[in-house]
Each structure stands twice: as structure tokens, then as C-alpha cells.
Amino acid sequence: MTAGRFPLARPRRNRFDDATRRLVAENSLGINNLIWPIFFMEGTNTTTEVASMPGALRVTLDRLASHVEPAAKLGIPAVALFPVTPTEIRDEKGSEATNPDNLMCRAARLLKKEFPDVALVGDVALDPYTSHGHDGLIEDGYVVNETSVGVLTQQALNQAIAGVDIIAPSDMMDGRIGSIREALDTNGLVNTRIMSYAAKYASAFYGPFRDALGSGSLLSGDKKTYQMDPANSDEALREVEMDIAEGADMVMVKPGMPYLDIIRRVRDTFRVPTFAYQVSGEYAMLMAAINNGWLDRERAIMESLLAFRRAGAHGVLTYFAIEAAQNIRATFGR
Numbered sequence: 001m002t003a004g005r006f007p008l009a010r011p012r013r014n015r016f017d018d019a020t021r022r023l024v025a026e027n028s029l030g031i032n033n034l035i036w037p038i039f040f041m042e043g044t045n046t047t048t049e050v051a052s053m054p055g056a057l058r059v060t061l062d063r064l065a066s067h068v069e070p071a072a073k074l075g076i077p078a079v080a081l082f083p084v085t086p087t088e089i090r091d092e093k094g095s096e097a098t099n100p101d102n103l104m105c106r107a108a109r110l111l112k113k114e115f116p117d118v119a120l121v122g123d124v125a126l127d128p129y130t131s132h133g134h135d136g137l138i139e140d141g142y143v144v145n146e147t148s149v150g151v152l153t154q155q156a157l158n159q160a161i162a163g164v165d166i167i168a169p170s171d172m173m174d175g176r177i178g179s180i181r182e183a184l185d186t187n188g189l190v191n192t193r194i195m196s197y198a199a200k201y202a203s204a205f206y207g208p209f210r211d212a213l214g215s216g217s218l219l220s221g222d223k224k225t226y227q228m229d230p231a232n233s234d235e236a237l238r239e240v241e242m243d244i245a246e247g248a249d250m251v252m253v254k255p256g257m258p259y260l261d262i263i264r265r266v267r268d269t270f271r272v273p274t275f276a277y278q279v280s281g282e283y284a285m286l287m288a289a290i291n292n293g294w295l296d297r298e299r300a301i302m303e304s305l306l307a308f309r310r311a312g313a314h315g316v317l318t319y320f321a322i323e324a325a326q327n328i329r330a331t332f333g334r
């Protein structure tokens with residue numbers, strides 16, 4: 001542009017007022033795009049806050065219904081269940097995972113009865129139940145595949161029978177989706193959905209979650225022999241392709257914000273329902289900055305979630321789900 005002449009094309013015109021900005025917005029975040037992960041524990045009358053996740057709570061089972069009620073009232077379509085298992089109940093083989101009366105199953109039965117319209121997402125992995133904190137079984141220091149898949153399949157079946165609607169294997173063993181699909185179908189659970197943690201990375205961002213469940217201090221070594229290398233991108237597509245072929249109905253990329261490129265590639269390549277997990281470490285980072293007054297709370301949270309939609313995610317698992325839904329409600333119809 002030379003001095004004295006006007007540019008004919010002005011992208012800024014579409015940003016002139018709020019009405020126009022809303023008209024041209026390419027993406028939006030709605031309540032239907034939210035899944036709320038929740039922590040619960042044995043005992044009564046107790047709520048504790050996760051130290052590294054300010055604002056995230058663990059509640060005893062008697063308080064679970066009132067904990068979930070706001071989600072149901074706001075119309076959040078699904079909650080993801082994470083039981084805190086006492087150390088005494090953990091063992092080498094994660095036996096508690098297949099107990100039909102374990103905390104997870106009791107929670108699922110209770111919530112299905114109280115809130116039949118809220119879908120329950122059940123994490124399938126042995127880490128809440130193993131004394132070593134790994135997602136599978138260990139033989140000679142290695143997390144073995146086939147034997148682990150056998151137990152994980154039983155764990156998935158156990159959850160589905162208790163009322164979990166969406167089985168979400170987060171263990172990263174090979175072949176577990178096919179094995180779980182077959183077991184569900186054989187047992188008449190043909191409509192139980194599978195949301196596969198298909199591209200799950202061996203990430204530093206799960207630290208606060210492991211604190212929440214008490215599996216962090218127990219964990220021996222790391223999960224690099226089964227979770228993906230953060231250096232890889234093509235490999236994520238291979239994982240997703242295999243899980244879809246084995247019967248996954250929905251796939252997930254995890255963590256979220258550092259892996260938006262993976263979400264975009266998965267969505268463009270497969271065009272299947274794709275979800276992102278804004279994990280505990282991302283929540284902790286945002287909350288730390290917010291609580292220091294370094295970031296504007298509402299704007300930072302909503303922008304972080306909208307980014308997942310722009311990257312191509314249908315929905316996001318986020319510890320901010322309630323607050324985000326409240327914000328969406330408050331601005332709706334403005």
C-alpha cells in the first residue's frame with residue numbers, strides 16, 4: 001500500500017463488531033463438546049482437593065451424585081470416571097480391576113441410576129489397581145502385552161456390565177481394542193461404545209493426575225515401552241488406523257495442547273469422531289498462571305478449549321468442563 005491509497009481488501013472489516021465476528025467465526029465450543037473427568041474414593045463425608053490441581057476434587061462415593069449433579073444440569077454429555085484405590089487393595093496383578101463390586105463399578109451403578117442421560121466413560125488400564133502403578137502386568141521387569149490384554153478385557157467387561165457406556169482403554173497395549181470389542185459383543189454388549197486412547201504419549205504432563213490417584217509415588221520406572229514417543233507423528237496415524245480396524249468407535253489424542261498437530265492429522269486422515277484430553281499437567285499449568293494473576297481466568301480457559309475445536313476435535317476431556325459449560329451458558333444468546 002502506498003501512502004494516500006486505500007487497501008481494497010480489509011480482513012479487519014469482519015472484525016469490526018461483535019455481531020460480525022460471531023457471523024464469521026469458523027469454530028465454536030459448545031456444551032456438547034465437553035467430557036468431565038472426575039475422581040472419587042472410598043469412605044464417607046469427605047472431599048479433598050488434589051494439591052497439584054487447584055480446584056479439582058476427590059469425593060467419597062456418598063457425595064458422588066451431588067458432585068455430578070451440576071454436570072447433568074448443565075447438559076454435559078459425559079463424565080469420565082477415575083477411582084482412587086487405597087494402596088492396601090493394590091497388588092502385582094491389579095486383581096481389583098475385575099472385582100464386580102470395586103469402587104468403579106459401584107460408582108457406575110450409582111450414576112447410571114441417578115443420571116441415566118449422562119454417558120459414563122470408563123478408563124481401562126490397570127494403573128489404579130497395580131502395586132507398581134503400571135497399566136499392564138509385569139514379567140521380568142517388562143510390561144507384557146498378551147497377558148495384560150487378557151486382564152484389561154476382563155476389566156472392560158466388568159465395567160460395561162456395571163453400566164459404563166463408553167469403554168476407554170488408556171493402556172496402549174497392542175490388540176486390546178479388538179479383544180475388548182469381541183468380548184463385549186460375545187456378551188451381548190454390542191452397543192457399548194469404545195473410545196480408544198489411540199495416540200497416547202509417554203508424557204510428563206500426567207504428573208498431577210498420578211498424584212490425584214496416588215499412583216505417582218508407586219510408579220516404578222516410566223511408561224515408555226508402551227506409551228508413544230513424543231517425537232512421533234506418523235506413528236500416531238498407524239495407532240489410530242489399527243484401533244479403528246479393531247472396532248474403536250471414537251479415538252483420542254492425549255495430551256492435548258502440546259499435540260494439536262496430531263489431532264489435526266488424525267481428523268483429516270480418518271474423519272472419525274476424534275477427542276482430545278486436556279490432561280492434568282495442562283490444567284495445572286493454566287491454574288498456576290491464573291492463580292498468580294498472570295492469565296485472565298475465563299479467557300485463558302475458553303481459548304485453550306476452543307483451540308481443540310479448531311484443531312479438529314469433536315470434544316475435549318477437560319477438568320474445566322463445569323466452568324466452561326457455565327461460561328457457555330452465560331454467553332449463550334448474548
Ligand code: PBG
Pocket residue numbers: 123125127135170171205206207208209210278279280281
Ligand atoms: C491411566 C491414565 C492416565 C491418565 C488418564 N488415564 C495416566 C497415565 O497414563 O499414567 C492421565 C490423565 C491426566 O493426566 O489428566 N492409564
